[in-house]
Amino acid sequence: MIRSFFYTSETNRLIAEELASSIGLKATPSHQDCLEAHLEVSDAGLFFFHPDARASNKFHIDFYSGSSGWRLKRADHEKLIKKALGKSDKPLRILDCTAGLLQDTLLFLSLGHQVTAVEQSKLLFLLLQDGLRRSRASHGSLLENLTLIQGNACAFAKEADSFDVVYFDPMYPTSKKTALGSGQLDYLSKILEIEGLHNEPQEDFEVLKLMPVKKMIVKRPIKAKAFAEGINYQVPGKTTRFDVYI
Secondary structure, three states, X not given: OOOEEEEOOHHHHHHHHHHHHHOOOOEEEOOOOOOOXXXXXXXXXXXXXXXXXXXXXXXXXXXXXXXHHHHHHOHHHOXXXXXXXXXXXXXXXXXXXXXXXXXXXXXXXXXXXEEEXXXXXXXXXXXXXXXXXXXXXXXXXXXXOEEEEEOOHHHHHOOOOOOOEEEEOOOOOOOHHHHHHOHHHHHHHHHHHHHOOOOOHHHHHHHHOOOOOOEEXXXXXXXXXXOOOOOOEEEEOOOEEEEEEO
8 A cells, every 4th residue: 555645735735634544644745756656636636656657647537538538528429338238218227346447437427327336446446536526516417327436346246236237347457558558557557556456357257247137248358258158249349349148
């Protein structure tokens, strides 16, 4: 776990102290020469720094810029994920078991569905909360149907029986191409490494598959082996596919 949590000015001190306390840390004024992994609150929000990250900039979540913003603006053109969800005469209640950067969750919301997103990482959960806090001022209506929970999706799933769809998108195995191509993925792997989180996708799938829902959607690399037989249908793309179990 990280040992340092900073704030850049007195105006950020109270929120920094609150966030730091939630993960058992004490917030202190920024140290420009700190070269160890740390979190920092500034006027622009919450940032994460890791000395071994490939990206030169600190990690910061902004749902409406970069690839997330581009996908959100063209949500109606996300044909693969829409086909995987299928047609419905009312909003679906979706459990996103792997919140990540909330990219797919935001697409579900933009399509009019209700989403409960679960994120196991405490650090990523804080960064997501910060991104949502900043987004509600301008995109509050989109986020009204979102519930974000910090925890293990499998443990949560054992008690959950009020969903129509379970969505499972485990992190893809790291490859040289993806690792070099995405600073965000690199930072995500650094966060999981710091927290010592090592999920077993196959085991998680077996637990989640037992949930009493109408449909389970599993996002996989296009050539990856399926977690189980009995797939009702697949929605393939160029690099990704959705395995759908009904």
